[in-house]
Amino acid sequence: MISVEDAFKRIVETTKPLTTEKIVLEKASGRVLAAPLTARRTQPGADMSAMDGYAVKSSSLTGKPTTLKLIGESAAGSPFPSACGDGEVVRIFTGGIVPEGADQVVVQEDCTAEADSVTTAIGPEAGRHIRLAGIDFAVKQIVLDQGTYISPKSIGLAASAGYDHLMVHRAPKVAILATGDELVPPGKKDFEPFETVNSTAPQISALLSDAGAEVTILGQTGDDLKALKAAVKKAAGADVLITIGGASVGDKDFMQQALASEGMALDFWKVAMRPGKPLIFGTMGQTKVLGLPGNPVSAFVCALLFARPxxxxxxxxxxxxxxxxxxxxxxxxAENGPRQHYMRARLVGEPGSRHLDPAVAQDSSLVSVLAQCDGLIVREPNAPVTKAGTMVPFLPF
Structure with missing residues (x-):
């Protein structure tokens, strides 16, 4: 039996990122950038107006009513083609390029416009209401670092920087296989007392899909060695195979045997933690294999600690x-035993003064308790009695 830290090192820290692929920008949400993204352009590409008003040379303004000659217009996408000189103004709209010679925008509310002139009492303030070229980013500037998790906000930045495709790490293909004679699908019409709903497979699928994995649920199979071997074969091509159930050493626990028969090299299968002690880890060709316990809370905790990372x-x-x-x-x-304990707990109290209320029932089969809690208190092996008010580690989920 190995420690949680040792198990994590063997499962996660020895794993390298997957190969890269180039994908269309709008499909990149949830993926990870494989190389720094360098802007292909400057934004904004020129000095632009931040307001609707009039572009002017600040030296033409006096702070007293001053009448200036209106010589043209600059709108977004339609710049004024000439320069703005002394005593002149150019009608400008938000996003319009500031004409050559102008260095201030006077908002339209501070002006009185005639057919060919504008009067304003605003004083000189160079740079007022102007967005300078490159204030967002400049050409050749790194706008997204390697390792950035792509989200809608970063997709907008990548597009603005001039990219319609991104080089990202390939999303891992994860296959999930649940086992047990007692398992039935959640949508079964009627349930027998001896049946257990396969709740863990969709739960783990959601956890890993949210992390960006491409998840396939292979279904479920009974506690039969031949059937298990056939089910494991369906995971061919997966980067990760996650099995649920059959990871212990009972008379009906055939998962290790089935995996070994399909070529899995076992690394370890016991971790000094609770819930989740019977955790299988090995490799089957290029496929990482995680055999989670059958109890739903045990499986969830193991997935949270090992599968998602x-x-x-x-x-x-x-x-x-x-x-x-x-x-x-x-x-x-109370004092803890020899295994690291992950205890379900609720957050109580007002924001800014939150406390952790450990669930009274910590049985690893109680999915209702898991759903009502906000995370896990982490207790070190052989931790002594711990009093209320003591600061303890908490893993939110």
């Missing part, structure tokens, strides 16, 4: 061992 690592994102934040306890905790 593994996806991050494969996509090129930094993937440190989740350590969480420190928050105070709302209740005493």
């Amino acid at each position: 593994l996806v991050d690592q494969m996509m090129g994102r930094p993937a440190p061992l989740p350590t969480g934040v420190s928050l105070p306890l709302a209740a005493d905790l």
Whole structure:
């Protein structure tokens, strides 16, 4: 049995990012940039007006009513073709290029316009209401760093910088296989007392899909070695195979045997943690294999600690061992045993004075408790009695 830290090193830290691919910009959300993105243009490309008004040489303004000659117009996409001289103004709209010679924009509310002249009492203030060229970014400037998680906001920046395709790390293909004679699909019409709904596969699928993985649920199979072997074969081509159930050593736990028969090289299968002790990890060709426990909370905790960081690592994102934040306890905790304990807890109190209220029931089968909680308190092995008010690590989920 190995520690959580050792398990994380073997699963995540030894994994390299996947190969890269070039994809169309609008499909890149959720992916990770494989190389720095350097702007192909300057934005804005010229000095532009930030307001509707009149472009003028600031030296033409006196702070007293002054009448200036109106010589033309500059609108977004239609610049004024000539220079603005002394005693002249150019009608300008937001986004219009400031004409040569002008260095100030007077807003239209501060002007009285006639057919061929404009009067204003505004004083000189060079640069007023002007967006200077390059204030957003300049050509050849790095606008997105390698490793950036692409989101709608960064897609807008990439487009503005002149890109319609991005070079990103390939999203890992994750196959999920649930096992157990007792499992039935969530949509079954009627349920027998001996049946258990396969709730873990869609839960883990959502967790890893949100991280950017391309997830396929292979379905579920019973506790039969032949059927398990056939199901494992369906994961061919996956970067990660996640199995749920059968990871222990009971008479019906055939998962290790099925994986070994398909060529998996076992790294380890026990971790000093609870919930989640019977965790299988190995490699099957180019496929990483994570065998999660069958209890839904155990599987979720293992996926949170190991599977999601593994996806991050494969996509090129930094993937440190989740350590969480420190928050105070709302209740005493008894001493811990020899395994690292991840306890479900709720956040209580007002924002700015949050405390952690550990769930009374910590059984690893209780999905209702998991759904009602906000994260996990992390307790070190053999931790002593911990009093309310003590700061402890908390992993939000």
